[in-house]
Each structure stands twice: as C-alpha cells, then as structure tokens.
Amino acid sequence: MTVNFQAPKGTRDFYPSDMAVRRYIEDIWRSVSVRHGFQEVDGPTFESLDLYKVKSGDEIISQLFSFVDRGERDLALRPEFTPTLARMVAQKAAGLPRPIKWFSIPRCYRAEQPQKGRLREFIQWNVDFIGDASERADRECLAVCVDALLEFGLTASDIRIGWNHRELFTKALCSTFVAPQRISNAYYILDRLQKYDVQARHALYQQQQCTELERENFDAIAAAVNSPQLLAAWMNSWPADVRDSINAFEQRLADKGLAEICRFDLSVVRGLAYYTGFVFEVIDAQGQNRAIAGGGRYDKLIEMFGGPAMPAVGFGMGDVVLEILLRQRNKLPANLMPPADVFVINALEDSAAADQLIAQLRRSQWNSEHSKIIRRGLNVQTSYRSTRNIGKLLQEASGCGARVAVILAAEEINRGMMKLKNLVDRTETDVAVPDVLNRIHALLTDSQAMV
Amino acid sequence: MTVNFQAPKGTRDFYPSDMAVRRYIEDIWRSVSVRHGFQEVDGPTFESLDLYKVKSGDEIISQLFSFVDRGERDLALRPEFTPTLARMVAQKAAGLPRPIKWFSIPRCYRAEQPQKGRLREFIQWNVDFIGDASERADRECLAVCVDALLEFGLTASDIRIGWNHRELFTKALCSTFVAPQRISNAYYILDRLQKYDVQARHALYQQQQCTELERENFDAIAAAVNSPQLLAAWMNSWPADVRDSINAFEQRLADKGLAEICRFDLSVVRGLAYYTGFVFEVIDAQGQNRAIAGGGRYDKLIEMFGGPAMPAVGFGMGDVVLEILLRQRNKLPANLMPPADVFVINALEDSAAADQLIAQLRRSQWNSEHSKIIRRGLNVQTSYRSTRNIGKLLQEASGCGARVAVILAAEEINRGMMKLKNLVDRTETDVAVPDVLNRIHALLTDSQAMV
Structure with missing residues (x-):
C-alpha cells in the first residue's frame, strides 16, 4: 500500500x-x-x-x-x-x-x-x-x-x-x-x-x-x-x-x-x-x-x-x-483567523483551576448592559507549551489576537486572586477569583472600541 | 426527455x-x-x-x-x-x-x-x-x-x-x-x-x-x-x-x-x-x-x-x-430565517427614490458610538406585491422580522420627508430625507435591547 x-x-x-x-x-x-x-x-x-x-x-x-x-x-x-x-x-x-x-x-x-x-x-x-x-x-x-x-x-x-x-x-x-x-x-x-x-x-x-x-x-x-x-x-x-x-x-x-x-x-x-x-x-x-x-x-x-x-x-x-x-490586488485582509478573546496562562503546578476557568469562560453568557451585545461563549485559548515563562506566554497570547490574558500564579491564587492583563493598553490588575468572569467581560466590552 | x-x-x-x-x-x-x-x-x-x-x-x-x-x-x-x-x-x-x-x-x-x-x-x-x-x-x-x-x-x-x-x-x-x-x-x-x-x-x-x-x-x-x-x-x-x-x-x-x-x-x-x-x-x-x-x-x-x-x-x-x-425534543428555535432590519414601503408611482434608499441602506456602514457595534449593510426587504395598502404592507414588514419600516408616500415626499415606523413599539415619525439613514440606525440600535 x-x-x-x-x-x-x-x-x-x-x-x-x-x-x-x-x-x-x-x-x-x-x-x-x-x-x-x-x-x-x-x-x-x-x-x-x-x-x-x-x-x-x-x-x-x-x-x-x-x-x-x-x-x-x-x-x-x-x-x-x-x-x-x-x-x-x-x-x-x-x-x-x-x-x-x-x-x-x-x-x-x-x-x-x-x-x-x-x-x-x-x-x-x-x-x-x-x-x-x-x-x-x-x-x-x-x-x-x-x-x-x-x-x-x-x-x-x-x-x-x-x-x-x-x-x-x-x-x-x-x-x-x-x-x-x-x-x-x-x-x-x-x-x-x-x-x-x-x-x-x-x-x-x-x-x-x-x-x-x-x-x-x-x-x-x-x-x-x-x-x-x-x-x-x-x-x-x-x-x-x-x-x-x-x-x-x-x-x-x-x-x-x-x-x-x-x-x-x-x-x-x-x-x-x-x-x-x-x-x-x-x-x-x-x-x-x-x-x-x-x-x-x-x-x-x-x-x-x-x-x-x-x-x-x-x-x-x-x-x-x-x-x-x-x-x-492586495484586497485580502492580513489576518483572517478568528481572534481569541481571552488567553489563559497557567503558572500553577496543577491545571484544575485553569481548566475550570477556561470551561466557564467558553460557556459564559456575555450580556453587558453597556454594549447591548449578547454573546454566548468567549473564544478562549491557552498554551500547550511546557514553559512557565510569563513573558513568552504573553507573546503567544498577543499572537492569537487575545485582548485579555488571565494569569494563574501561586502568589495571587494564595491570596484568592488572579492577575488580569489588558493586552490592548498593557495594564494589569489583580482580581478576586469570584469577580474574574465579570471583569473579563467588562474589559472586553471596553476594548471593543479600540480594535 | x-x-x-x-x-x-x-x-x-x-x-x-x-x-x-x-x-x-x-x-x-x-x-x-x-x-x-x-x-x-x-x-x-x-x-x-x-x-x-x-x-x-x-x-x-x-x-x-x-x-x-x-x-x-x-x-x-x-x-x-x-x-x-x-x-x-x-x-x-x-x-x-x-x-x-x-x-x-x-x-x-x-x-x-x-x-x-x-x-x-x-x-x-x-x-x-x-x-x-x-x-x-x-x-x-x-x-x-x-x-x-x-x-x-x-x-x-x-x-x-x-x-x-x-x-x-x-x-x-x-x-x-x-x-x-x-x-x-x-x-x-x-x-x-x-x-x-x-x-x-x-x-x-x-x-x-x-x-x-x-x-x-x-x-x-x-x-x-x-x-x-x-x-x-x-x-x-x-x-x-x-x-x-x-x-x-x-x-x-x-x-x-x-x-x-x-x-x-x-x-x-x-x-x-x-x-x-x-x-x-x-x-x-x-x-x-x-x-x-x-x-x-x-x-x-x-x-x-x-x-x-x-x-x-x-x-x-x-x-x-x-x-x-x-x-x-422541540429544541429547534421557531424561526431560524435571518430577520430583516428595515422594510421599505413604496407608495409612490415611481420607484426610483425607493430604489435609491434601499441601495443606500444595504451598503451603509452602521457605526454607532452608543453601541460600539460596527455593521456593514442592513438587511433590507421590500414588497413585490402590486398593492399600495399600507396596512397590509406593514403586516408583511412585521412578518419578515423588520424592526423599522420606511414609508415613501406622496404627501410626505412632497414636504421632503419620509415616514419611519418603529415596528417594535408601533410609534411613527416623519423624518427629513437627508436624516433618514441616521434615524434608522439610531432606531435599530435602540430596539436591539428590546428583542
């Protein structure tokens, strides 16, 4: 054969x-x-x-x-x-x-x-x-x-x-x-x-x-x-x-x-x-x-x-x-791949918390009063590389078009927090775990005007 | 054969x-x-x-x-x-x-x-x-x-x-x-x-x-x-x-x-x-x-x-x-046909003005500050029936899911106006012809929250 x-x-x-x-x-x-x-x-x-x-x-x-x-x-x-x-x-x-x-x-x-x-x-x-x-x-x-x-x-x-x-x-x-x-x-x-x-x-x-x-x-x-x-x-x-x-x-x-x-x-x-x-x-x-x-x-x-x-x-x-x-005639847009919304970076030993967050984001209803947009589910990507180098992973996040990165690292998780990075204006905030979903939705709504 | x-x-x-x-x-x-x-x-x-x-x-x-x-x-x-x-x-x-x-x-x-x-x-x-x-x-x-x-x-x-x-x-x-x-x-x-x-x-x-x-x-x-x-x-x-x-x-x-x-x-x-x-x-x-x-x-x-x-x-x-x-299991949504945005009713003898409006709406960029939605082109439908019965045509408009109807009738056109009907709350307004496009965009943006 x-x-x-x-x-x-x-x-x-x-x-x-x-x-x-x-x-x-x-x-x-x-x-x-x-x-x-x-x-x-x-x-x-x-x-x-x-x-x-x-x-x-x-x-x-x-x-x-x-x-x-x-x-x-x-x-x-x-x-x-x-x-x-x-x-x-x-x-x-x-x-x-x-x-x-x-x-x-x-x-x-x-x-x-x-x-x-x-x-x-x-x-x-x-x-x-x-x-x-x-x-x-x-x-x-x-x-x-x-x-x-x-x-x-x-x-x-x-x-x-x-x-x-x-x-x-x-x-x-x-x-x-x-x-x-x-x-x-x-x-x-x-x-x-x-x-x-x-x-x-x-x-x-x-x-x-x-x-x-x-x-x-x-x-x-x-x-x-x-x-x-x-x-x-x-x-x-x-x-x-x-x-x-x-x-x-x-x-x-x-x-x-x-x-x-x-x-x-x-x-x-x-x-x-x-x-x-x-x-x-x-x-x-x-x-x-x-x-x-x-x-x-x-x-x-x-x-x-x-x-x-x-x-x-x-x-x-x-x-x-x-x-x-x-x-x-150069009429094809440069990047036609659907961009990610959120990139999840897991810097913990175990991936259970990251898995849970990813599943939640992908299934979330995003129904913001402000924008009147109803969207079901966010496009969430993550890295499959073994590196825990946050800088490199943030590059990967930007590469797939994500506007927000969530970083799960021991220091923040121990305080009940996750780090949110706005990849458009490069600002960072620590957010209490129960608020992460809402904060991501809010960040994405705000950054829509900028893209 | x-x-x-x-x-x-x-x-x-x-x-x-x-x-x-x-x-x-x-x-x-x-x-x-x-x-x-x-x-x-x-x-x-x-x-x-x-x-x-x-x-x-x-x-x-x-x-x-x-x-x-x-x-x-x-x-x-x-x-x-x-x-x-x-x-x-x-x-x-x-x-x-x-x-x-x-x-x-x-x-x-x-x-x-x-x-x-x-x-x-x-x-x-x-x-x-x-x-x-x-x-x-x-x-x-x-x-x-x-x-x-x-x-x-x-x-x-x-x-x-x-x-x-x-x-x-x-x-x-x-x-x-x-x-x-x-x-x-x-x-x-x-x-x-x-x-x-x-x-x-x-x-x-x-x-x-x-x-x-x-x-x-x-x-x-x-x-x-x-x-x-x-x-x-x-x-x-x-x-x-x-x-x-x-x-x-x-x-x-x-x-x-x-x-x-x-x-x-x-x-x-x-x-x-x-x-x-x-x-x-x-x-x-x-x-x-x-x-x-x-x-x-x-x-x-x-x-x-x-x-x-x-x-x-x-x-x-x-x-x-x-x-x-x-x-x-009755899980298919009742109406899966894409709804119209706007329905144009032409009650004039000539269709040139209606044709122009339809072409304009279908090609319009809808970029509202308020909603941050950018949409290219509205889904515009119109009637191919010979009737000029506005009531029947408004029924047809609602039937195809339109949220706004524009009525071109002699009385309004002679005053430089078109009639806009909000098909969600059934209100009507006369709008000066040059403002029609913006008003339709505004009406559609407002009615988004209601559908």
Whole structure:
C-alpha cells in the first residue's frame, strides 16, 4: 500500500489559513445575499446524469464526473447549480411564495483539464430571482453582485461590469445589418470578438461566411466596445425604441448607484441557448483574469425542467478567479483567523483551576448592559507549551489576537486572586477569583472600541 | 426527455427553511469549535479510492461512491473526513505548529441503503486534537462536544455520554476473566451487549465459543452498564491502578463541569482496529435514536498515512440524527430565517427614490458610538406585491422580522420627508430625507435591547 497520498488533481486542501480565506469569501457572499433579501438554499452534491442534459445536451457528459449507484442509476457530480435550482423550483412551484429570491454557495465539479482560474472542484455563489419578468429583478441581481464586489474592496479600477440585452440587441442587429437567419452566427462571432486578434477575427468571418456588410459592422462593433464615442455613433443607427430602452435601463442603474462600475457592452452576449434578455459579465478591468462572474435572464428554463412558465434572472461567481484577483490586488485582509478573546496562562503546578476557568469562560453568557451585545461563549485559548515563562506566554497570547490574558500564579491564587492583563493598553490588575468572569467581560466590552 | 426529476435517493433538497436549520446547526458547530481554540480545515470532496483502504481495508469499497477520472484514476466521494485529515497532517507534519487543533464540517457520502438517521449524503462535524498524548487532549475533545450539545439546548435528560478507555479496559478484562488471545472476541461481544436481547446474546456467546466464566462475566457487565452499584461492585475486582486511573479521569471531567452528562460506560468500546485509548459515544438518553456522535483516541493513524508518529484524539457528529433529535425534543428555535432590519414601503408611482434608499441602506456602514457595534449593510426587504395598502404592507414588514419600516408616500415626499415606523413599539415619525439613514440606525440600535 502506497502511503504517499496527494489531493486529487484539480482539487484543493484547505489548511487553516486557506480555509480562513474561503470562509471570508463565503461569509461576504452570504451576508450580502441576505441583506438584499435572498434566502439560502442548497441541493444534493450529485444529481441524475439526465438532469444535466436538459439544459446542455449530451455534450455536457464529457465534462462531468459521473458514476453509477447500487440501483444502477446514472449520477453525476454537479458542474453548476442551475439545473438543481430549476428542478427544486419546478418540483414545488405551486407552494413557493413569489417572487423566489434564492442564493446558494455550492461546491461544483468539472472533469476538465485544470488551468489557472479553473479547477476540477470549486465553489460557486449563485443568486437567482425567479417569478419576476421586470427589469427591476435584473437590476436587483446586478446590485447584489456589485455590492459583494465592493465589500471585497474591489473598485472600478479593478473590475468593470459589461451588460447587454439579448432581446434588444437582436432587434438592433436585425434592423441594421444582420439577416434574421444569420442571428446565431452573429452571436457566435460577437462572443469571440474581444478574445480574438485581427487575424483570428478575419479567419472567423471567413469560417462563418460573413458578407462584406457583416464584416464592416463587426469590425465597427469591435472598435466601439472600448470607445464611448464610437459606440454612441454606431447606436445612432439603431431603432429609437431600442436606444430608449437601453438608456432607460442605464439610468435605473445610475439610480442604484451602479453607474461608475457598469457599462453597456456589445461584446457581452454569453452562450446562445440559455439567456433570453439582460446579460452581464464581471470583467477584470486590467485584463489579467478570466471573467469573475456572469449571468442574465433565462425566462424559459424552469419550464424546461417541468415547472410552470416562470421568468428568472440570476448569476454565478466562482471562488477561484475571485481569490486570485483579491490576492493580485492586495484586497485580502492580513489576518483572517478568528481572534481569541481571552488567553489563559497557567503558572500553577496543577491545571484544575485553569481548566475550570477556561470551561466557564467558553460557556459564559456575555450580556453587558453597556454594549447591548449578547454573546454566548468567549473564544478562549491557552498554551500547550511546557514553559512557565510569563513573558513568552504573553507573546503567544498577543499572537492569537487575545485582548485579555488571565494569569494563574501561586502568589495571587494564595491570596484568592488572579492577575488580569489588558493586552490592548498593557495594564494589569489583580482580581478576586469570584469577580474574574465579570471583569473579563467588562474589559472586553471596553476594548471593543479600540480594535 | 423525462422532465419529472427528483433528488437522488438518500439525498436532500435544502429549501430555505431546511437550509436555515442546516445553517443553525453548522453555525453552532463552528462557533463552539472556534471558542475552544480549534481551527477550521477542509479537503477535497473526493480522494483516491486507495486512501480509503488504508484505514478500513478493501471492504470499504462497496460502501463508497467511486468513479474514474479522465486520467483513469480511481476516486471516491469521501465517506468520512478522517483519511483526508490524516493525509493533510502527514503531508505537512513538519511545518505545522503543534498541537494541531482542527475542526471541519464536510459533506460525506455513503453508498448504502438509506434508513432513519442514515442518508447517502450527510454533513459531519469533525473535531481533532493531534500531537498531544495526554488525557488533557481527550478531555478537551469531550468538552467541545458537550459544549455544542448544551448550546443546542440538549440536557442530561436528552443525551448522555458514555466513555471508556480501551487500554485500561483491556487491562481490567485480562486481569479478571478474558484470556489475552480472546480479547478481540471480548470486544466483539461487548460492542453488541447493549444492542442484543437475552436470546440474541446467548446465540452470540455460542457463536463466539464463550466459556462459562466468560458468559457469567458478560452477563454481569450487561447488568452493570445501567447500574452504578453493580458497576462499582464489579470494578472492585479490577487492578487498583486501573480503577485509580478511571476515577482520576472522572474527577477531571467533573472539574470541567462534565460530571452530570458523562458516565463511564463498559458497553462503549467502538470498532476494534481504530481506537487506542479513551473512547466515547453520545447516546440518546431516551433510547430512541442511533448514536449522535462518537470518537476517541487513535494514536497510530497518522503513521498509517505516511506521517510521523503522532498521538491524536477526535470525534465526529452527523447532522441527520442530531436534527431528528432536536426536532423530537422541540429544541429547534421557531424561526431560524435571518430577520430583516428595515422594510421599505413604496407608495409612490415611481420607484426610483425607493430604489435609491434601499441601495443606500444595504451598503451603509452602521457605526454607532452608543453601541460600539460596527455593521456593514442592513438587511433590507421590500414588497413585490402590486398593492399600495399600507396596512397590509406593514403586516408583511412585521412578518419578515423588520424592526423599522420606511414609508415613501406622496404627501410626505412632497414636504421632503419620509415616514419611519418603529415596528417594535408601533410609534411613527416623519423624518427629513437627508436624516433618514441616521434615524434608522439610531432606531435599530435602540430596539436591539428590546428583542
């Protein structure tokens, strides 16, 4: 038996410092979702293999980790959450209060070659607003995405959000240079415009059998993507109602405070089959990384999974590219480990008194009139080293973020006292044993203002 | 294509109210772990199939969901976390500060027939204390387990913890009635004593070819398990040093405040190959459910996975039996959904002003001098119904737990005001638009004491 095991290819071990980063990311996703009125859901880690074919067809199978259970059912690890979401909504559609505002933070799996920013196992934040066909739902999804990015400390110099509207844009394309039967070719080309250089673009035109008119217009679009002037000029050829709708949507984004970070972007079209209206993508403003998030309106999906006709809009954001970006831009807080509240130093021969104090502190209700904070249990740490060198132990206490140290030493204990050290202002007091708990709570309350 | 999909057998969909329960359970596991000084870790959801054979042999394979990746590697969904933990410790043993105090909350998978309390997909809290061979580490693990159970509101009438010590008990058995070569038979029988009735027990004795002496003693143990008098009498025949060690350990549990809930229990021996010393099990005191948690000392395991010799002790607690127990004993809080802070009621034709206010509140920093609480962003909800009936909307506001409602109506807005309603004491005030944010923060701070 080999005993030199590694984590499987494309997966990660989360040691405490890695886990603290993951926890930080997930906590922001969760708290931002909740404050925008979304409710958390989750589903099984694996589903029927067939579930994944509904949306993506048979070609998805090669990208799945699939297996067979004892009942010979074909199952697969989820590559994304949307099919599970659609199934859950379809199954209980009649009984769910509307609109359905759900988020989830599932681990997902792709059986593909790992690359920078793409692993075989990753975590993806999903936010979905179901049962509301209005632009208000589109904007709400965008707002929760932007709010999370801001909460991570990312600014308009780090990221930008390109948005588009499949239905309006189709109308604009068809009324200017794209024949209706060429619309899927047009989207195929548009999806690649920004990723290809001039030479590759021309090969693409040839492959898609573009007319001269199409070539000229696609070149114009490619140029307009990063130029507000060219974009405005090119949009002048659009039907007035399409322009008005785009402008009105832009104004509503401004009302939500999203003007700086969001931009109408012709190159954002996202995969063909799926989206039916508004689409958006979060893009690294410095062009270093893959898309950080993406989503849009998918009004037909719930029906495809056997549910009623229900409009829906949503997006996904993975943890892998996000973490790379946060590291590159120095946006991860320096110390993400939860700090200790109290550090107990035992300088007695026996540890019974220290054990008792530690148990008491960890289970104490901290309900201070002054701060109105109710907290159950303090985070108490102690040293496992054999040293009784108080100076070294106080260093260890500060190292784990404790604001108070309690020292149990023979001299004080014999007088019925323990020594309390405020590690913020470095003052010391001897406190009678029965008062220790209250004094620690008071010290922690006072020092809250200082941290 | 069938469009009537269900969650796979033995798995669960977590709709918002189910997810709130899962979040409640995981949050208590996490906060209790942290305050006892444990650090969170995690690993991949799947590992090399071979990793699971190290501890459990080939027979584990039939209980695994296994599959093959593109590189023809045999992989399996984790049935438990311990092999991953051992691999992670073994891989970085030299670089990890000791002792290693880790916890994790992984989802795990078993390819077996679902039963009450046993699903194919479940969540298991793992707590491990590695690198410390002392009884102190044993007691710390037990204390974190008990603390979580108390935090869930469970008491000595709901659960009890049976503990034993494999090494000491082996010594006691061998010095009284078990021949050394019969020790594994003895444990095989002891593990089943409490689960079998008299008839099944006698069949077991026959199958294990027990001597008359063994039969008498196993019967005496079975009777002593639930009788402190019989236990004390039977323990009188043990070597004095074994009895002293057991009594000393019991005293230290009492020092930690664990006397009421923990009991030395001869019937707790746990699987043979794995544990080397202290073992314990959390048992339903009313005998209705399977074991809620279990663990013990496993000093040889890290070595088996290629690491250095490192003593270790730990336990696991699954979410499935725990949730059943909490429901049976009415210990789940009534409403676990995160409450809203503010509910915005828009009675204007246009929603731009309401949208702006909502965005502002969700992104506001709430840094009150008075409370010293710093919170980023308020949980703001609003109605998606078409009604402008303020009474109905205020009901909706109270229903989602909001403590403050802001009403945007033409009459007030025309005077540059919004109406604030304190939903705790039902008072109303008109507030000038620029002051709304501060007034809401102040109202929320004041109402904190009342909820």
